[in-house]
Amino acid sequence: MFNIFLQPYQPFIKLYPLEMNKLNLKGLTLQELENYALSIGEKKFRGKQLFDWLYNKEATSFAEMSSIAKPFRDKLTENCIINSIEVIDIRESSDGTKKFLFELEDGKRIESVLIPPRTAFENPWAREEEDQKRLTLCVSTQVGCPLDCKFCATGSMGFLRNLTTGEIIDQILQVKKYTGKRISNLVYMGMGEPLLNYDRVMKSIEIITTGMNIAARRITVSTVGLVPEIRRMAEENRKNKLAISLHSLDDNIRTQLLPIAKKYGIEELINTVYYYYKKVKRRPTFEYILFDGLNDRSKDVQNLIKLSRRIPCKINIIPYHKVKSTQHLMINSMLRPTPKDRIERFVQKLRDAHISVFVRSSAGEDIDAACGQLVIKEERRKLKRNASIVKHSKVEIE
Numbered sequence: 597m598f599n600i601f602l603q604p605y606q607p608f609i610k611l612y613p614l615e616m617n618k619l620n621l622k623g624l625t626l627q628e629l630e631n632y633a634l635s636i637g638e639k640k641f642r643g644k645q646l647f648d649w650l651y652n653k654e655a656t657s658f659a660e661m662s663s664i665a666k667p668f669r670d671k672l673t674e675n676c677i678i679n680s681i682e683v684i685d686i687r688e689s690s691d692g693t694k695k696f697l698f699e700l701e702d703g704k705r706i707e708s709v710l711i712p713p714r715t716a717f718e719n720p721w722a723r724e725e726e727d728q729k730r731l732t733l734c735v736s737t738q739v740g741c742p743l744d745c746k747f748c749a750t751g752s753m754g755f756l757r758n759l760t761t762g763e764i765i766d767q768i769l770q771v772k773k774y775t776g777k778r779i780s781n782l783v784y785m786g787m788g789e790p791l792l793n794y795d796r797v798m799k800s801i802e803i804i805t806t807g808m809n810i811a812a813r814r815i816t817v818s819t820v821g822l823v824p825e826i827r828r829m830a831e832e833n834r835k836n837k838l839a840i841s842l843h844s845l846d847d848n849i850r851t852q853l854l855p856i857a858k859k860y861g862i863e864e865l866i867n868t869v870y871y872y873y874k875k876v877k878r879r880p881t882f883e884y885i886l887f888d889g890l891n892d893r894s895k896d897v898q899n900l901i902k903l904s905r906r907i908p909c910k911i912n913i914i915p916y917h918k919v920k921s922t923q924h925l926m927i928n929s930m931l932r933p934t935p936k937d938r939i940e941r942f943v944q945k946l947r948d949a950h951i952s953v954f955v956r957s958s959a960g961e962d963i964d965a966a967c968g969q970l971v972i973k974e975e976r977r978k979l980k981r982n983a984s985i986v987k988h989s990k991v992e993i994e
């Protein structure tokens with residue numbers, strides 16, 4: 597039924613294969629919704645109305661779309677759906693950080709973390725946060741992740757699949773619905789490497805910036821350093837901000853922490869970030885988790901100073917917290933957090949060199965806020981539950 601409507605729009609059909617014979621509208625851009633309206637004999641402006649209802653008014657059913665004529669709504673009900681991800685758990689930390697656990701259509705799970713502004717006040721290291729009013733949501737882009745960074749819970753899960761554009765967008769819509777609050781900033785730093793799901797991530801940013809009142813300069817995409825995609829972002833002049841998980845400027849150390857560094861060495865990565873900076877004229881952020889004795893030496897400070905002389909940038913220092921689910925790994929068991937006084941000295945040396953440096957707060961530590969931790973915990977619980985059901989039924993059979 598639905599594909600008959602779309603016959604004049606073959607490329608559109610290729611992009612959106614029929615799923616259960618109905619088209620999921622959540623995840624379509626303004627232009628795609630306008631094309632869809634035209635394809636079913638409606639006026640183009642109907643697409644704009646749909647766009648507003650989906651992303652601005654956060655409608656979850658066609659019945660709610662009161663400004664849309666009934667015959668059009670009937671057509672939509674017959675041919676389309678509005679898929680939603682389901683909130684199955686919300687944990688709130690003592691510092692106000694909230695972690696949302698979602699279940700997707702196929703039963704897989706992801707998480708998002710809402711970071712309140714007051715953590716910026718409470719954390720003495722974060723007093724210089726540029727905007728203390730912001731409410732930031734950290735979103736996921738993949739279920740699991742194939743890159744296996746040694747300090748990361750998500751990495752230890754392996755890779756299950758990429759999220760759809762609709763699933764990325766819906767994390768924001770669901771969190772807004774549950775909290776009743778406007779989200780001011782987004783970071784693509786949850787489960788998964790965003791640049792491995794490049795097209796959907798960029799499409800979600802297009803929808804968010806045109807329909808959800810969050811400017812591109814308030815959106816940060818964080819990568820472990822995928823060189824071709826950083827170059828692509830530069831060439832496409834993407835307006836969102838870029839953060840790179842750096843953690844060391846020494847190839848030997850970096851490859852121990854991030855296996856992808858074997859493919860993209862530090863020289864190639866830094867040259868590409870320089871190219872990005874020259875092309876888009878926006879300062880990148882370098883993320884730097886401090887590990888005791890590994891990347892917190894004077895030599896490392898000097899390397900960071902040298903880097904920031906070449907590329908004007910911000911540096912985010914992140915205190916390391918051990919992630920239980922990765923402790924079986926040899927390298928992880930060797931990773932220790934740098935003591936607080938040494939973090940302060942490290943940061944001070946960078947500030948003395950006039951570098952823009954922030955210390956990320958340890959928000960949500962008591963609710964497993966680091967990406968992937970809650971999903972892994974829940975999956976383990978599920979496995980245990982299933983194992984006990986199997987054990988139980990076995991006893992009954994016997």
Ligand code: SF4
Pocket residue numbers: 741742743744745748749750751752786787788789820967
């Ligand atoms: S840190 Fe990011 S890229 Fe690395 S394994 Fe975790 S989710 Fe993947």
